[in-house]
Amino acid sequence: MIKITDLDFVYPHGEFRLMVPDFNIGRSEKVAVIGPSGSGKTTLLNLIAGITVPKHGTVEVDEVTVSRLEDRHRRAFRITRIGFVFQDFALLDYLDVLDNILHPYRITRALELSRSVRQRASVLAETMGIADKLKRPVGELSQGEKQRTAICRALLPDPSLILADEATGNLDPDNKSRILDLLFECVDAHRATLLAVTHDHELLARFDRVVDFQGFRGGVVE
Amino acid sequence: MSDSLYLAWRYIGFNRWKTLTLMACITLITVLPLTLQVLLSETERQMLARAASTPLVVGAGGSALDLMMSTLYFGRDVPELIDMSDSEEIWKTGLADAIPLYVRFRARDYPIVGTTLDYFDFRGLGFAAGRPLAVLGECVLGAEAARRLELKPGDSLVSSPDNLFDLAGVYPLKMSVAGVLKRTYSADDLAVFVDLKTAWIIEGLGHGHGDVARDGDTSVVLERSEDNVVANASLVEYTEITKANIDSFHFHGEPENYPISAVIALPHDAKSAAILRGRFLESLVTAQIVVPFEVIGALMQNIFRIKNVLDAVIVVVGLATVLAIALVFALSLRLRQREIETIFKLGCQRATIAHLLAAEIILILFASGVLCVGILLIVDHYSADLVRLIFVN
Structure with missing residues (x-):
């Protein structure tokens, strides 16, 4: 599903350097990435999503070499094939819950907002337990409800890969476990692959595989 | 574009006070010179028409x-x-x-x-x-x-x-x-x-007044001669002309x-x-x-000379307002940086941000335009009365 080969990445004006000689994740695998702050976990997610491009090496997702795609194709690939779940939810406060879930469909031509998509959004919301809150402004939601909305948004385009960047970081312990349950259920139901960055070691046992990111750290560019 | 318009509409609705302030600025700066133009044209029309009809x-x-x-x-x-x-x-x-x-x-x-x-x-x-x-x-x-x-x-x-x-x-x-x-x-x-x-x-x-020449009441007469009668202040002067006293x-x-x-x-x-x-x-x-037309024509020329000065002032104020509005949109973009980063991460194209901003500007300009047209229609409808109220009354 994800295949990284000879990756060498340096921020244009930064001192940080990330080198990943070889990294693979299989289809439908649920992988947790751990490591200290600044070790490059988020950078890795950005490289896999095609938000940033490596200087050397290749990143393949679902048999597409993302790192070699043109910018607009990378964006189209990302919005259709990759679902993002952020630590701060990244919901838009001027939209209600339903519009937040449908938001990716309104910002790209690669996705078409049809009646069936709306129905699927309702089903997803039902699954996540927020069906009765679809018309509520997100400002009125609890933290847990916000993250469920963000997960619905990530899953709606039926992506083959879910990237979760500390998705449970802002949640209380009860919500953490519940949200992770829901995320796993949905990932299983959609037969998607999950790559989650987390600092929460209590949750690691629930993943198929845990990657300690310290091992990829390439050091500091002098 | 319809999705951009929808998102812009929701954003505008959520930030309604900011939007209303922007609309008020745009509307005022557009309506003021146009209203002045309508009123001055009507003034010119009315004054010159009356002057022209008076040889x-x-x-x-x-x-x-x-x-x-x-x-x-x-x-x-x-x-x-x-x-x-x-x-x-x-x-x-x-x-x-x-x-x-x-x-x-x-x-x-x-x-x-x-x-x-x-x-x-x-x-x-x-x-x-x-x-x-x-x-x-x-x-x-x-x-x-x-x-x-x-x-x-x-x-x-x-x-x-x-x-x-x-x-x-x-x-x-x-x-x-x-x-x-x-x-x-x-x-x-x-x-x-x-x-x-x-x-x-x-x-x-x-x-x-009462007929002092014939009235028997001598208390009002100060002096009487053959061809003149002098009455004192007690003689009643009529303050209304009626059938009964009109002959007097x-x-x-x-x-x-x-x-x-x-x-x-x-x-x-x-x-x-x-x-x-x-x-x-x-x-x-x-x-x-x-010749009234010449006198009023000269007056109107002076008024329009003053209007030119006003127009120049309005242009300067308008430019300042446009710059302020541009600044507001620039600051708005900065405030929405997190949102922009999020939708970039989600995978939207660069042009989408431009579309969203353009849709927002179009909606605000459109609403301001509608408001302007509405105000101008009202001003135009009542221009005759307004001109009379300002200049004639």
Whole structure:
């Protein structure tokens, strides 16, 4: 599903350097990435999503070499094939819950907002337990409800890969476990692959595989 | 674009106060010069139309503009007066018809215009109610004056004293309303028309009182001779002209020496107009003859010169506003940086951000445009009244 080969990445004006000689994740695998702050976990997610491009090496997702795609194709690939779940939810406060879930469909031509998509959004919301809150402004939601909305948004385009960047970081312990349950259920139901960055070691046992990111750290560019 | 418009609409709705402030700025800066333009155009139209329909005006020497403001628009300032004989002189030339006007007094703040029936024909004034002036002491009201004073034919209206503290001065005259004119959207709408003689009675040149020559009451008589009777102050002067006392009204002095404020001269043709103007230019009389269109045209040119300055100021203010609005949008983009980063991460194209911002600007401009058009339509609809309110009243 994800295949990284000879990756060498340096921020244009930064001192940080990330080198990943070889990294693979299989289809439908649920992988947790751990490591200290600044070790490059988020950078890795950005490289896999095609938000940033490596200087050397290749990143393949679902048999597409993302790192070699043109910018607009990378964006189209990302919005259709990759679902993002952020630590701060990244919901838009001027939209209600339903519009937040449908938001990716309104910002790209690669996705078409049809009646069936709306129905699927309702089903997803039902699954996540927020069906009765679809018309509520997100400002009125609890933290847990916000993250469920963000997960619905990530899953709606039926992506083959879910990237979760500390998705449970802002949640209380009860919500953490519940949200992770829901995320796993949905990932299983959609037969998607999950790559989650987390600092929460209590949750690691629930993943198929845990990657300690310290091992990829390439050091500091002098 | 429809999705961008939808998202922009939701964003605008969520930030409604910011949006309303922006709309108010854009609307004001657009509407102000356009409203000024509409009002000035209407002013020009009204003033020039009235001036153009008045071929020549004869009045006392001095400010031609004051003479025009009094004669055409019945303004408060009373120009130097001329004699009725000046009007007679114009008749005698055979070159023009003359309509004398005496605009000096007011009734409840509305100008009393003493004139002849020819004035109504000349201005094409029709009657909405009642009839023309027939007897002494009657008045005919302009449409707006009648509406504001809530008067109709049969009611009465009292002239305002010239000077409240002049106890020995002219008594107010209670006038009977004979008719109400149709609306003309001109200064005539705000006037109280009376016969010239009624105006002179208001001035005190004519009056009515008990017959001291025949009355048996000797208490009012100070001195009686064969051809003259001198009465004391207890003699009652009539302040209303009725059927019963109308015959007692009389004038002292020679009518040709009675004052008028101007004469509207209606030359029979262009040649007559030229000759008439020539005679006034050659003569040594203190009266002047002016072409209203020229005087008001010059006034309008001055007004439009002032408008050019205003336009320049508005352009500068407009530029400042545009810059401020641009700054608001730039700051708005900065405030929305997190949102922009999020949707970039989700995978939207770079152009989408431009679309979203463009949609927001389009919606605000469109709403401001609708507001502008609405305000301008209202201003245009009421421009005649507004102009009268500002300039004529």
